[in-house]
Amino acid sequence: MSVDPTAPLLPRDAVPLFAALGDSTRLSLLSRLQDGQPHAIVELTQGSGLTRQAVTKHLRVLERARLVISQREGRETRYVFDATGLNEARSYLEMASLQWDRAIDRLRLFVED
Amino acid sequence: MSVDPTAPLLPRDAVPLFAALGDSTRLSLLSRLQDGQPHAIVELTQGSGLTRQAVTKHLRVLERARLVISQREGRETRYVFDATGLNEARSYLEMASLQWDRAIDRLRLFVED
DNA sequence: TTTATATGCAACCATAAGGTTGCATATTGT
DNA sequence: ACAATATGCAACCTTATGGTTGCATATAAA
Numbered sequence: 228m229s230v231d232p233t234a235p236l237l238p239r240d241a242v243p244l245f246a247a248l249g250d251s252t253r254l255s256l257l258s259r260l261q262d263g264q265p266h267a268i269v270e271l272t273q274g275s276g277l278t279r280q281a282v283t284k285h286l287r288v289l290e291r292a293r294l295v296i297s298q299r300e301g302r303e304t305r306y307v308f309d310a311t312g313l314n315e316a317r318s319y320l321e322m323a324s325l326q327w328d329r330a331i332d333r334l335r336l337f338v339e340d
Numbered sequence: 341m342s343v344d345p346t347a348p349l350l351p352r353d354a355v356p357l358f359a360a361l362g363d364s365t366r367l368s369l370l371s372r373l374q375d376g377q378p379h380a381i382v383e384l385t386q387g388s389g390l391t392r393q394a395v396t397k398h399l400r401v402l403e404r405a406r407l408v409i410s411q412r413e414g415r416e417t418r419y420v421f422d423a424t425g426l427n428e429a430r431s432y433l434e435m436a437s438l439q440w441d442r443a444i445d446r447l448r449l450f451v452e453d
Numbered sequence: 454t455t456t457a458t459a460t461g462c463a464a465c466c467a468t469a470a471g472g473t474t475g476c477a478t479a480t481t482g483t
Numbered sequence: 484a485c486a487a488t489a490t491g492c493a494a495c496c497t498t499a500t501g502g503t504t505g506c507a508t509a510t511a512a513a
Binding site: 258 | 430433
């Protein structure tokens, strides 16, 4: 009953992933987490122009999309970048791109008759 | 005043792109357009379980994200897949992935002292 | 043991998003 | 000319979504 890590991402799972990426606040949170270091919520709130609770909500959206991981450390919750979601999104788009290339090839063959 | 086609996608432009991909209806519309053929709105409405107007709105979102192109042909509007948006999204994620790899390398070096 | 920090939870708000219905209009088919 | 198609536009509805404030609670610092 485990999940095949090499299985292609279903459109159904891609939706929340792309939706998570489709927000400027979350995109900038992700870029701040790209250093690979754990960041506490208060820290991520700094300079965001938002309240801590708003940032918390965004981080949870990112976590459900497997773009970040949260870990409680004492009184603070640290968030770390997680490449899982990023790789899933990448492979989904690569698949789409391949399909597109094949479609183009078929069209070309069809025209060349 | 023209746009450099090789310029990296700004996060600002990536947001509407990912947001466009973050909806199941639009994702399935895109897959139907992957055959490279122009499809009229009525046709795309078939089997969507939605009204023509709803589908029209989705198609316009996709068009603003440069994922499809519309062309009026007589009394019907045909939509065709456009790889521009797809490639922009791909390159954005590839960039992010590269940055992540570099961050990991730095962390590894730091740890190995 | 106070006091200050860092969060979680819940209620609430305004606006954006996804959908629908109704009506007008330009093309195509009879 | 007349009927049938394929759309566009606009108004309206409902529900997410992005944000906020207020309050309770656990942990760290004085």
